Amino acid sequence: MSGPKVKRKFEADLNRVKDAIVAASEHYNIWYIYKNKDDRPKYVKVMNRYLGFFRPSISAQFTAILLTLSKILDKNTKNNRISMYSLLESAEKHKLIEPAKLQKIKDDLNGKDEMFRKLQVLRNNQFAHMGNLDSKKAFKIAGISPNDLKKLINSSIDILRSIYYAYDRGDFAFDYHSKKDTYSLLNDLQESKANC
Numbered sequence: 001m002s003g004p005k006v007k008r009k010f011e012a013d014l015n016r017v018k019d020a021i022v023a024a025s026e027h028y029n030i031w032y033i034y035k036n037k038d039d040r041p042k043y044v045k046v047m048n049r050y051l052g053f054f055r056p057s058i059s060a061q062f063t064a065i066l067l068t069l070s071k072i073l074d075k076n077t078k079n080n081r082i083s084m085y086s087l088l089e090s091a092e093k094h095k096l097i098e099p100a101k102l103q104k105i106k107d108d109l110n111g112k113d114e115m116f117r118k119l120q121v122l123r124n125n126q127f128a129h130m131g132n133l134d135s136k137k138a139f140k141i142a143g144i145s146p147n148d149l150k151k152l153i154n155s156s157i158d159i160l161r162s163i164y165y166a167y168d169r170g171d172f173a174f175d176y177h178s179k180k181d182t183y184s185l186l187n188d189l190q191e192s193k194a195n196c
Contacts, residue, residue: 002094010090013081014163017072018172020082021160024068025153026178031061032146033182035135046189062135065149066123072156073109073116084109084156087163101166108159115152118144 002010033039034047035058047054077086088106091097097105122142126135139145157174164170 002096006094007096010087010094010096010167013087013090014160014167016082017084017087018160018164020068020072021153021156022174022176024065024072025157025174026176027061027064027068028150028153029179030182031058031065032150033179033186034058034061035146043186043190046186050189063126066119066126069119069149069152069156070123073112073119073152084159084163091163091167097163097166101162105159105162105166108155108162112152112155112159115144115148118142118148119152 034043034054071080071082072084074080074083075085077083077089080086088102088109092099092102119142122138122144125138125141161171164172
């Protein structure tokens with residue numbers, strides 16, 4: 001049985017991973033609104049009017065998605081406390097999760113290996129070109145789509161929820177507002193232009 005100190009450390013790491021996954025989801029929601037074929041035409045004029053903000057914001061959101069997901073899903077757990085693999089290693093070492101449940105979670109996580117490799121190609125091409133590679137080209141090179149990124153985020157959330165539940169039958173709230181607030185911001189900017 002693990003002592004309170006081990007459990008506190010595990011819970012702190014669990015929360016770090018949760019915060020990282022939430023951040024990846026929030027960044028994705030913002031980036032997707034800026035880039036998807038339905039929203040972009042509606043907001044392109046206002047984004048062009050504030051190009052000094054939106055151009056770096058689009059790039060920053062995309063970079064944040066790639067870096068955060070890469071950290072969460074990296075199998076190299078040395079000095080990486082924001083990895084689901086490091087969480088599972090700790091849970092196994094300290095017997096914090098029943099072995100059968102732990103194995104099921106590991107299998108689910110290992111099932112994302114191919115998508116993680118594609119994510120790494122996307123990330124590496126983005127940084128090799130210093131963020132100047134058109135995202136469509138970067139996605140094509142990696143063999144991944146924006147929808148695949150969202151699926152990877154959602155499956156990461158599901159796996160983390162499995163870890164929470166297997167550890168203490170708990171869950172975490174996932175009610176954040178980046179999508180709603182981004183739409184509100186863009187709509188407010190459009191209205192302010194219309195009222196001028």
